[in-house]
Amino acid sequence: MTNHAPRQPMATAPIPDANATRVAAKKARFDAVRKSHDIPRVRVEPKDEGTRRTLKHPRGMRFRASGSVEWPDDSFTQRRLADGSVSIAKQHREEEKT
DSSP states (O other): OOOOOOOOOOOOOOOOOHHHHHHHHHHHHHHHHHHHTOOOEEEEEESSHHHHHHOBOTTSOBOOSSSOEEEEOSHHHHHHHHHTSEEEOHHHHHHHHO
């Protein structure tokens, strides 16, 4: 018999954790979707107390007992601004000017 050295296993690159790469890809996709769905917000106040009691944004945001509330600047809010049910809060208007 011949005198052979025992065979050494081949060096291989470490196997990446399949779960970690899947989770990272999923998180990146969710972050991208969340970023694309960010809608600017606007602070509005109702024209009268009747509107304050009855009107709410479709996403569930009602007016407080007093003061203004922040709504997404979407088509619903734009229609309410156009028909005069709500107006942009004075405080919000001053912030836009500066």
